[in-house]
Amino acid sequence: MKVDRTIITVVGKDTVGIIAKVCTYLADNRINVLDISQTIVQEFFNMMMIVDLKDSLKPFDQCAKELEQVGEEIGVTIKCQREEIFQKMHRI
Amino acid sequence: MINIWEVKETNKMIEQENLDVRTITLGISLLDCMDSNLEKLNENIYKKITTVAANLVETGEEIERNYCIPIVNKRISVTPIALIGQSACKTSEDFVTIAKTLDRAAKTVGVNFIGGYSALVSKGMTLGDENLIRSIPKALAETERVCSSVNVGSTKSGINMDAVRLMGEIVLQTAEFTSTTDSLGCAKLVIFCNAPDDNPFMAGAFHGITEADAIINVGVSGPGVVKKALEQVRKENFEVLCETIKKTAFKITRVGQLVAQEASRRMGIPFGIIDLSLAPTPAIGDSVAEILEEIGLEYAGAPGTTAALALLNDQVKKGGIMASSYVGGLSGAFIPVSEDQGMIDAVETGALTLEKLEAMTCVCSVGLDMIAIPGNVPASTISGIIADEMAIGMINQKTTAVRLIPVIGKEVGETVEFGGLLGHAPIMPVNKFGCEAFISRGGRIPAPVHSFKN
Numbered sequence: 001m002k003v004d005r006t007i008i009t010v011v012g013k014d015t016v017g018i019i020a021k022v023c024t025y026l027a028d029n030r031i032n033v034l035d036i037s038q039t040i041v042q043e044f045f046n047m048m049m050i051v052d053l054k055d056s057l058k059p060f061d062q063c064a065k066e067l068e069q070v071g072e073e074i075g076v077t078i079k080c081q082r083e084e085i086f087q088k089m090h091r092i
Numbered sequence: 093m094i095n096i097w098e099v100k101e102t103n104k105m106i107e108q109e110n111l112d113v114r115t116i117t118l119g120i121s122l123l124d125c126m127d128s129n130l131e132k133l134n135e136n137i138y139k140k141i142t143t144v145a146a147n148l149v150e151t152g153e154e155i156e157r158n159y160c161i162p163i164v165n166k167r168i169s170v171t172p173i174a175l176i177g178q179s180a181c182k183t184s185e186d187f188v189t190i191a192k193t194l195d196r197a198a199k200t201v202g203v204n205f206i207g208g209y210s211a212l213v214s215k216g217m218t219l220g221d222e223n224l225i226r227s228i229p230k231a232l233a234e235t236e237r238v239c240s241s242v243n244v245g246s247t248k249s250g251i252n253m254d255a256v257r258l259m260g261e262i263v264l265q266t267a268e269f270t271s272t273t274d275s276l277g278c279a280k281l282v283i284f285c286n287a288p289d290d291n292p293f294m295a296g297a298f299h300g301i302t303e304a305d306a307i308i309n310v311g312v313s314g315p316g317v318v319k320k321a322l323e324q325v326r327k328e329n330f331e332v333l334c335e336t337i338k339k340t341a342f343k344i345t346r347v348g349q350l351v352a353q354e355a356s357r358r359m360g361i362p363f364g365i366i367d368l369s370l371a372p373t374p375a376i377g378d379s380v381a382e383i384l385e386e387i388g389l390e391y392a393g394a395p396g397t398t399a400a401l402a403l404l405n406d407q408v409k410k411g412g413i414m415a416s417s418y419v420g421g422l423s424g425a426f427i428p429v430s431e432d433q434g435m436i437d438a439v440e441t442g443a444l445t446l447e448k449l450e451a452m453t454c455v456c457s458v459g460l461d462m463i464a465i466p467g468n469v470p471a472s473t474i475s476g477i478i479a480d481e482m483a484i485g486m487i488n489q490k491t492t493a494v495r496l497i498p499v500i501g502k503e504v505g506e507t508v509e510f511g512g513l514l515g516h517a518p519i520m521p522v523n524k525f526g527c528e529a530f531i532s533r534g535g536r537i538p539a540p541v542h543s544f545k546n
């Protein structure tokens with residue numbers, strides 16, 4: 001089966017353990033991380049992960065909802081979007 | 093691979109600049125529902141719509157969740173009812189029963205509007221067409237979600253002035269029938285010249301008879317995104333200005349293309365077209381007038397407005413056309429008054445008049461849209477305004493439309509509140525000189541020559 005790419009974005013106030021929390025969730029659900037980039041803009045933590053949902057234990061909607069909850073617990077906004085929206089907009 | 097800046101750009105458009113997909117409109121043919129028995133016809137229509145559109149809203153919401161892109165409206169357009177109902181409906185009252193069936197079907201599947209309570213009479217009217225047109229005031233007063241449109245002219249056949257005269261009366265009657273809600277019925281009634289078969293935008297959407305059994309059409313939006321992009325190129329020359337609009341329109345339309353393809357795939361219904369229109373909402377920062385201001389006008393309506401709008405419209409098309417495999421509908425920039433805060437401000441300041449709006453419609457989609465006028469304007473004057481707008485469409489081979497709201501009991505200087513996406517509007521003054529003798533001539537204006545373009 002080909003890859004099922006989803007973009008996870010995490011935005012919020014920088015704090016200890018954000019990446020750890022998100023990655024723990026992903027590992028627990030067998031979601032493979034393909035790429036991570038991270039930056040601080042105006043003291044705000046910005047992270048983007050490209051993950052592969054093909055072996056995920058849970059469907060997209062459930063992952064998106066649960067990651068949103070993980071975000072709420074640590075005070076950041078976590079958003080899951082399928083990759084196509086970015087591919088369509090930024091690649092010809 | 094996609095990088096973090098690209099992701100941030102897209103999400104900024106969605107979260108801060110009001111980028112959304114304005115509508116997924118499912119076009120449904122009702123040709124196979126026709127029957128000479130009215131009861132059976134209504135039953136067929138209800139069944140067809142609720143079957144084909146059963147999972148439209150659900151699919152739309154699923155796409156929203158997958159891409160975190162708001163899809164503001166999920167809607168339905170159907171074959172013009174004048175065609176479908178002619179053999180079963182002997183009177184205007186009979187047609188109203190179909191409007192009620194459409195309303196009921198729309199409520200069952202959860203769409204906020206259903207378009208296609210329409211007649212195509214650009215050259216002549218059958219008795220059935222006329223019955224449908226005469227039923228419009230009652231149909232719009234007694235239903236909530238039904239939208240109506242009448243095509244009264246085309247470049248190929250001229251303008252049906254009998255229909256124009258009748259529509260002046262019908263608009264006024266619709267206003268009277270819905271006077272308790274500030275004549276809201278008129279917001280659901282559009283009079284067209286050169287009406288497209290595949291327009292996804294209400295109130296003028298219908299499913300043309302040249303279309304397939306069912307089809308997905310998508311209307312994109314994003315005036316706020318264009319406005320923000322133009323803030324970065326202030327004082328630059330027209331080349332830079334136009335390139336910026338074009339690139340932004342490309343990006344906006346690509347999102348629409350994705351949503352259309354996904355909706356089509358998930359519902360197993362073919363993709364029709366993307367409508368490239370920049371559709372404003374009353375929300376701050378979601379205004380076409382603000383783009384015009386950003387281009388360099390103090391207010392929309394100032395000298396230069398028609399030129400600015402012309403370039404905006406053309407660049408949106410140039411960017412959008414490459415972004416989508418099929419483009420159609422009304423594709424351009426909408427300039428509805430009540431649905432655009434910048435337009436409302438321009439009218440209230442005195443910068444924008446009905447006459448300037450008419451000039452603007454020569455270079456953009458679609459026409460005189462969502463304009464509130466005093467409720468005591470004579471029907472012949474409304475017909476005159478319609479005739480002017482139809483003439484612009486006929487001569488320039490473009491779609492034009494009129495959606496005027498004569499607000500019963502209100503005068504110039506007062507404001508009318510429609511709520512939601514329909515917004516609010518100041519009542520605009522109308523030229524007081526008469527055109528009764530012109531409108532009452534009867535007959536039709538012949539089709540124009542297609543050469544000697546001067």
